Amino acid sequence: MFDFEKLLVYKKAKEYNKEVLSFLSEAKIDKVTNDQLRRASFSIMLNIAEITGRFTKRDRRNFYVISRGSVFECVAIFDYLHDIKKSTRKVLSVSPDRNSGILT
Numbered sequence: 001m002f003d004f005e006k007l008l009v010y011k012k013a014k015e016y017n018k019e020v021l022s023f024l025s026e027a028k029i030d031k032v033t034n035d036q037l038r039r040a041s042f043s044i045m046l047n048i049a050e051i052t053g054r055f056t057k058r059d060r061r062n063f064y065v066i067s068r069g070s071v072f073e074c075v076a077i078f079d080y081l082h083d084i085k086k087s088t089r090k091v092l093s094v095s096p097d098r099n100s101g102i103l104t
Helices: 008-026 033-051 056-085
Strands: 091-095 100-103
Touching: 008 033, 033 056
Parallel strands: none
Antiparallel strands: 091 100
């Protein structure tokens, strides 16, 4: 088992990504938005995994910042989809201070 697989934040990001992929398999949204949401949700999980391979605090912090930015990107996409009536999932609950994102 890799170190990142033990992290709660990684496990939450992985579950979140599964929820996003499930949503995308059912949603009728344009290809560009679909691709952007898919890539942003993967970015959260993958950057958290990459953190454990970094040695300096500065380097690790950078990947946390990137992951957090990807969480906000997902929030913005769901906000947009809600506004154009493509998503009934109005609330994307995130705790950036804990680096976790959970679709509710």
